[in-house]
Each structure stands twice: as C-alpha cells, then as structure tokens.
Amino acid sequence: MSGSRGRVGRIRQQHEGTILKAAEHVFARSGFQGATMAEIALRAGMPKSNLHYYFGTKVEVYRAVLAHILELWLAETDRFTPDADPREALSHYIEAKMRLTAERPDASRVFANELLHGAPEIGDYLRGALRALVADKSVVIRGWIAAGRMAAVDPEHLFFSLWALTQTYADFETQVGAVLGRSNLGPADYRRATDHVLNLVLRGCGLMPPAAIEEPPCST
Amino acid sequence: MSGSRGRVGRIRQQHEGTILKAAEHVFARSGFQGATMAEIALRAGMPKSNLHYYFGTKVEVYRAVLAHILELWLAETDRFTPDADPREALSHYIEAKMRLTAERPDASRVFANELLHGAPEIGDYLRGALRALVADKSVVIRGWIAAGRMAAVDPEHLFFSLWALTQTYADFETQVGAVLGRSNLGPADYRRATDHVLNLVLRGCGLMPPAAIEEPPCST
DNA sequence: GTCTATAAGTTGATAGAC
DNA sequence: GTCTATCAACTTATAGAC
Structure with a gap:
C-alpha cells in the first residue's frame, strides 16, 4: 500500500479496461469518426486527458478495442x-x-x-x-x-x-x-x-x- | 434558350442528381459523420457552396440519398x-x-x-x-x-x-x-x-x- | 446560379499545475 | 497519476461579389 511501485500497472490495467469498455459502446453507436474522446471519457467517468495519458491517440483506443474483439472472434x-x-x-x-x-x-x-x-x-x-x-x-x-x-x-x-x-x-x-x-x-x-x-x-x-x-x- | 424560365429546374434536377450520386459514394465509404461536404463537392465537380445552395445542409443531402435508396428497396x-x-x-x-x-x-x-x-x-x-x-x-x-x-x-x-x-x-x-x-x-x-x-x-x-x-x- | 472568403463551432491533442 | 485550461486544425454553413 505504501510501496510506490506495486505489481506493474495494476491500476493502469483496471483503468484501461474501464476506458475500453466505454469506448466499445461509443464506437458501436457512432463509428470511429462519429465517436468523440469527450463522450468516451464521460462514459468512462474521467476527464479526456486521462484517455490520452493511457492510450495516446484516438486511433490507439480504437485499435485496442478492435484487438479485444478479434480475440473474442478467434476464441x-x-x-x-x-x-x-x-x-x-x-x-x-x-x-x-x-x-x-x-x-x-x-x-x-x-x-x-x-x-x-x-x-x-x-x-x-x-x-x-x-x-x-x-x-x-x-x-x-x-x-x-x-x-x-x-x-x-x-x-x-x-x-x-x-x-x-x-x-x-x-x-x-x-x-x-x-x-x-x-x-x-x-x-x-x-x-x-x-x-x-x-x-x-x-x-x-x-x-x-x-x-x-x-x-x-x-x-x- | 433565351427564356429566363424553362421547364421548372431542368438544370437543378441534373445537378441534384450529380450531387446525390457523389454523396452516395462518399457516405458509403465514410458514413454520415465521416463524410465531408468538401469531399462530396470535389467528387461532384463543384464548389461546396453549391451543395448548400441545392440542399441547404449536410443532413438534407443525406436524407435525399436515403430517400433515393428506399425507393430502390421498395421497387x-x-x-x-x-x-x-x-x-x-x-x-x-x-x-x-x-x-x-x-x-x-x-x-x-x-x-x-x-x-x-x-x-x-x-x-x-x-x-x-x-x-x-x-x-x-x-x-x-x-x-x-x-x-x-x-x-x-x-x-x-x-x-x-x-x-x-x-x-x-x-x-x-x-x-x-x-x-x-x-x-x-x-x-x-x-x-x-x-x-x-x-x-x-x-x-x-x-x-x-x-x-x-x-x-x-x-x-x- | 456560381464562386471566393470567412465566420462560428467542434474536436483531438497537449501544457503545466497539483 | 490526475485534472483544468487552452491550442491548432478541421468542418459546416453563410455572406456577398460576380
């Protein structure tokens, strides 16, 4: 709890999951162009700068969502x-x-x-x-x-x-x-x-x- | 030829057709949000202000394309x-x-x-x-x-x-x-x-x- | 009817304090 | 890691000359 560095990115993993879940929903409704980072952030319950902190760009968020889906498809x-x-x-x-x-x-x-x-x-x-x-x-x-x-x-x-x-x-x-x-x-x-x-x-x-x-x- | 008002909108009808054809292509590729009036105008071979002259707004162009398609569907x-x-x-x-x-x-x-x-x-x-x-x-x-x-x-x-x-x-x-x-x-x-x-x-x-x-x- | 220039609004992305 | 403020680019739509 006080250790400054726990297992690599436990919080990160959780937050990325939250973002991806919100992103899947928004991309499904609006498509890639129609979706906005603001809407995804709102749904994920965090300011949009956090999305950029974790994924960098909108395309990267989209790619991560797709990768997640392809796993489902192949599984x-x-x-x-x-x-x-x-x-x-x-x-x-x-x-x-x-x-x-x-x-x-x-x-x-x-x-x-x-x-x-x-x-x-x-x-x-x-x-x-x-x-x-x-x-x-x-x-x-x-x-x-x-x-x-x-x-x-x-x-x-x-x-x-x-x-x-x-x-x-x-x-x-x-x-x-x-x-x-x-x-x-x-x-x-x-x-x-x-x-x-x-x-x-x-x-x-x-x-x-x-x-x-x-x-x-x-x-x- | 010299009459200032021929049959109602013969040119209009032709130009609207050109725009709708271009719009169908662009909307098909990019979706509604992804499509831009500039791209449709480029494909239709006219400045984008003409699109607004004929249809008013982007949504109106889109609606016209859909109406055209529904005719096909029902025919x-x-x-x-x-x-x-x-x-x-x-x-x-x-x-x-x-x-x-x-x-x-x-x-x-x-x-x-x-x-x-x-x-x-x-x-x-x-x-x-x-x-x-x-x-x-x-x-x-x-x-x-x-x-x-x-x-x-x-x-x-x-x-x-x-x-x-x-x-x-x-x-x-x-x-x-x-x-x-x-x-x-x-x-x-x-x-x-x-x-x-x-x-x-x-x-x-x-x-x-x-x-x-x-x-x-x-x-x- | 047609075109150029521009206004008004939106959005992705970042800077920088905390 | 998180948040607010802001920039830069883009897009719809219109004004106004021709």
Missing part, C-alpha cells in the same frame, strides 16, 4: 475436424456465434462498422489469420461433402452466410426490432432466432430431414 | 402472393436482391450504416412501411406452410435471413474479398454467391430435394 472453439459429425459441428458453431452476438452486440457492431468502411485497421487480420482459418475449415467441409456426409455447399460462402445470419441480429437490431414491433431484442427473440438459423442452415446443408413437408410416397 | 417486385409458387417467389426475390446488391453496393452500404447507427433518419420507414410489408408477406408465407407447400420456417426471420445473406456481399465486401483472396468482387463471384444463397435457402425451406446426399433406402 470460438470450432469443431470442424474431419472425424466430427457435420451436423454437430455446424450446430455448435451457430449456437456459439449467436450467443456471442447476443452477449456482445457492441463488439459485433464495431467490427461491422470497421468492415463497412473498408477495414483500414484490420485488413491484415482478414487477409491473414481469418483467410487461413477459413481455408483450413473449408478443406474439412469439402471432405465431408466428398464422403456424402452433407449436401454440396460452397464452404467459403457457407461461412459468409453463417456470419451474416448471426451477426445481423446485432448489427441491424434496429431493423429487426422495428419489424417485430419492439425497441430491442430480448432473450426470447434470440432463442427464436437461433432456432430459425439452425433449421435453415442444417436443412440447407442436407443435415436435417425436410420435415413439415408432406412425405412423398416412396414409389412414384 | 423490388415481389411475387409473394397466395397462389404463387413458393419456390419461384423465393428464387425471384433472392435473385432480385442479389442483383441490386451487385449493381448498387454503395446504396446497400449507406443503408447498412444508417441501421448500424440506430436508424436515426429512417426509423419511421422501418416501423411503418417496412413492417407492414413484412407483416403482409408473412401471412402469405404462413399460408404456404399451412398448406404443406414449404417447410415450417418463421416468415419474419426468413426475411431477416434473406436480407443478411444478400447484402453481406456489399456491406462486408472487404471481408469476403479478403477471404477469397481478391481486392473486390466481380461478376463471377456474384454468380457463385447467388447460386449458393439460392441452394441454401431453397433447400432450407424444403423447396429442393436434398441432392448430393446418399439416398436412404425407402424402408428402414
């Missing part, structure tokens, strides 16, 4: 392995993605905004780690298809579809809410959304019987 | 009528949406940005015309499902999925391009994307045989 445990069950792997991925979208909508929005503006800060990540990951998993999926374990679906585009189908509930929540007649989405909405996406994708990949359609007789 | 001829063939109606809608996305990606991006920021300008449209449209078409779709003409899919969420699946190719083109190893998407990419979305959705709605999966024997 998703995916089960796309040759021996896995395609249906289980896809279900698990969709559920994980949807849970992340529901729990961290602001993270999704900051990411969406960055992409929408041409990804000036995370272009390297997209062309590097993300591209490699998709390439890897696509090999696995092509293997499943060749083995007749799922319908012929373009693996890369399947990933685009999965991202779009799940993240749309955070990025465009305003639109979804307006159409459903609510101001924002609750747990029940997300449960329904998850069921819907699971059904659509699993059936779309031939991993589910096309139930609810009248069973055609076996012999034409 | 989509949809064939969701009780007697229509579900498969044909869905195919047509997907193809139209994807064509619009490919031909006017900037329009999609401006719209996406507006939604992402909480739709401050078009909230009324979302809660009014759009909600009514979706409600209407959902009744039709529920009729198809009750008649056993397609699989049980939540109609409202189906629309969210269709919008997400198609517009993602414009809004997040940077991500798609990075994963596919290109700097931007060409006609071949859009053809492939359309095929993919058609397959996924039609099969997902039970409107297509789950081909490419080994046919299970008729009797278990």
Whole structure:
C-alpha cells in the first residue's frame, strides 16, 4: 500500500479496461469518426486527458478495442475436424456465434462498422489469420461433402452466410426490432432466432430431414 | 434558350442528381459523420457552396440519398402472393436482391450504416412501411406452410435471413474479398454467391430435394 | 446560379499545475 | 497519476461579389 511501485500497472490495467469498455459502446453507436474522446471519457467517468495519458491517440483506443474483439472472434472453439459429425459441428458453431452476438452486440457492431468502411485497421487480420482459418475449415467441409456426409455447399460462402445470419441480429437490431414491433431484442427473440438459423442452415446443408413437408410416397 | 424560365429546374434536377450520386459514394465509404461536404463537392465537380445552395445542409443531402435508396428497396417486385409458387417467389426475390446488391453496393452500404447507427433518419420507414410489408408477406408465407407447400420456417426471420445473406456481399465486401483472396468482387463471384444463397435457402425451406446426399433406402 | 472568403463551432491533442 | 485550461486544425454553413 505504501510501496510506490506495486505489481506493474495494476491500476493502469483496471483503468484501461474501464476506458475500453466505454469506448466499445461509443464506437458501436457512432463509428470511429462519429465517436468523440469527450463522450468516451464521460462514459468512462474521467476527464479526456486521462484517455490520452493511457492510450495516446484516438486511433490507439480504437485499435485496442478492435484487438479485444478479434480475440473474442478467434476464441470460438470450432469443431470442424474431419472425424466430427457435420451436423454437430455446424450446430455448435451457430449456437456459439449467436450467443456471442447476443452477449456482445457492441463488439459485433464495431467490427461491422470497421468492415463497412473498408477495414483500414484490420485488413491484415482478414487477409491473414481469418483467410487461413477459413481455408483450413473449408478443406474439412469439402471432405465431408466428398464422403456424402452433407449436401454440396460452397464452404467459403457457407461461412459468409453463417456470419451474416448471426451477426445481423446485432448489427441491424434496429431493423429487426422495428419489424417485430419492439425497441430491442430480448432473450426470447434470440432463442427464436437461433432456432430459425439452425433449421435453415442444417436443412440447407442436407443435415436435417425436410420435415413439415408432406412425405412423398416412396414409389412414384 | 433565351427564356429566363424553362421547364421548372431542368438544370437543378441534373445537378441534384450529380450531387446525390457523389454523396452516395462518399457516405458509403465514410458514413454520415465521416463524410465531408468538401469531399462530396470535389467528387461532384463543384464548389461546396453549391451543395448548400441545392440542399441547404449536410443532413438534407443525406436524407435525399436515403430517400433515393428506399425507393430502390421498395421497387423490388415481389411475387409473394397466395397462389404463387413458393419456390419461384423465393428464387425471384433472392435473385432480385442479389442483383441490386451487385449493381448498387454503395446504396446497400449507406443503408447498412444508417441501421448500424440506430436508424436515426429512417426509423419511421422501418416501423411503418417496412413492417407492414413484412407483416403482409408473412401471412402469405404462413399460408404456404399451412398448406404443406414449404417447410415450417418463421416468415419474419426468413426475411431477416434473406436480407443478411444478400447484402453481406456489399456491406462486408472487404471481408469476403479478403477471404477469397481478391481486392473486390466481380461478376463471377456474384454468380457463385447467388447460386449458393439460392441452394441454401431453397433447400432450407424444403423447396429442393436434398441432392448430393446418399439416398436412404425407402424402408428402414 | 456560381464562386471566393470567412465566420462560428467542434474536436483531438497537449501544457503545466497539483 | 490526475485534472483544468487552452491550442491548432478541421468542418459546416453563410455572406456577398460576380
């Protein structure tokens, strides 16, 4: 307590966390240009000069927020392995993605905004780690298809579809809410959304019987 | 030619069109806050005071761009009528949406940005015309499902999925391009994307045989 | 209708006391 | 490490000559 130098930056770590949390919220609402340091500082409960003390510039704050988000994105445990069950792997991925979208909508929005503006800060990540990951998993999926374990679906585009189908509930929540007649989405909405996406994708990949359609007789 | 007052504002109409085209591009790239009147003026090839002469304020320019886009959105001829063939109606809608996305990606991006920021300008449209449209078409779709003409899919969420699946190719083109190893998407990419979305959705709605999966024997 | 010059306001960033 | 005061740059919008 009296020691002038405790473990390196315990206070620093805490304050940086507070700032990043506030920044994620503000960047999600207003985008990079629209967000102001004053607004972030207000939300973080400290004068804006402190933000500059900890991060230097506005871009650095933004980069830190993005780095935080990319960790979330990559931490998703995916089960796309040759021996896995395609249906289980896809279900698990969709559920994980949807849970992340529901729990961290602001993270999704900051990411969406960055992409929408041409990804000036995370272009390297997209062309590097993300591209490699998709390439890897696509090999696995092509293997499943060749083995007749799922319908012929373009693996890369399947990933685009999965991202779009799940993240749309955070990025465009305003639109979804307006159409459903609510101001924002609750747990029940997300449960329904998850069921819907699971059904659509699993059936779309031939991993589910096309139930609810009248069973055609076996012999034409 | 010498008449001081020809048909009302022929020049005006032309110049407003030039400005709106430039504005759509700039707003798509930079968002509302990020875009500057100077940049729009430069792209439109006129001094920025002219923009104020024609539209008054920056917000008015933005509103005009959005109004232009909403026309496009609603002009989509949809064939969701009780007697229509579900498969044909869905195919047509997907193809139209994807064509619009490919031909006017900037329009999609401006719209996406507006939604992402909480739709401050078009909230009324979302809660009014759009909600009514979706409600209407959902009744039709529920009729198809009750008649056993397609699989049980939540109609409202189906629309969210269709919008997400198609517009993602414009809004997040940077991500798609990075994963596919290109700097931007060409006609071949859009053809492939359309095929993919058609397959996924039609099969997902039970409107297509789950081909490419080994046919299970008729009797278990 | 078109253009240059400029006013008025906002924002990122820093200086310097504590 | 924290805070107040302030600077410098930028942006919207307008005034007023042509």
